[in-house]
Amino acid sequence: MSGPYVLRAQQRLSALGYWLGSADGEYGYLTSQAVMALQKAAGLGRDGILGPKTKAALERGVRPDARTRSGSAIEVDKTHQLVLVVLDGRLRYVLNTSTGSGRPYTSDGHTYVATTPEGRFSVQRQIDGLRVSRLGELWRPKYFTGGYALHGSPSVPGFPASHGCVRLSNPAIDFLWSSGVAPIGRTVWVY
Incomplete structure (x- = not known):
């Protein structure tokens, strides 16, 4: 169309x-x-x-409500499966996401549950390119705690489907990189 x-x-x-x-x-x-x-x-x-x-x-004009009232943050709303980019206390961008599925999975002989951790974190490190891990491919990941990252993926369904990372479309993560809205140190608030 x-x-x-x-x-x-x-x-x-x-x-x-x-x-x-x-x-x-x-x-x-x-x-x-x-x-x-x-x-x-x-x-x-x-x-x-x-x-x-x-x-x-x-x-x-339906829009989600961000929780960040001042400063800048990347919010991950797991209930609605949305990423909210807040700059200077104002909601600027809303992105579709898919977080942890809540289902069990096995890696290296151990069973885990696919959950996205909740709390306030910050972007700690990032890789400007493709990261291949035991659980799959992550495009331009921005890690916010341990091995959990905001990252690009060719598949971002309308429901929780990841191992625990915050999936965005490849173009959306490219936007986060090019716009500078998710630098090292930026708050990532997952709830």
């Missing part, structure tokens, strides 16, 4: 802070990710399609 209707929807999403790259009138992957983030914030089904209920939420 493409055209003026899509462009207007993209512009409205962007105005509300739902990150989709640039509005180009093409309903592609990044627009679908932004729509899914809106659906999560509105408590709707998470399919990335701009149907009637999602369109109504967009028209109402």
Whole structure:
């Protein structure tokens, strides 16, 4: 789908802070990710399609509420499966994410539960490229505690599906890098 209707929807999403790259009138992957983030914030089904209920939420201007009231932080809202970028106390960007699935998995002969740890952390280290780990590939990871990171992935579904990291689309993590909104030392608040 493409055209003026899509462009207007993209512009409205962007105005509300739902990150989709640039509005180009093409309903592609990044627009679908932004729509899914809106659906999560509105408590709707998470399919990335701009149907009637999602369109109504967009028209109402539905946005999630950030908890950070001053300063800057990256918030990971596990309940809604959203990443919120707060700059100078204002919610600036909303990103679709997928966190720990809560399911057991086995690695190196040990069984673990896929959970994303909660608390206040900070970006401690980062790798500007592909990191291949025992659990999979992480694109441009920004580690916030131990082996847990915000990182890019080609798959960011509408539900918790990771081993515990905070999955973003590859273009979304590229944006976090290029925009400078998630530098070393930036607070990462997971709740």
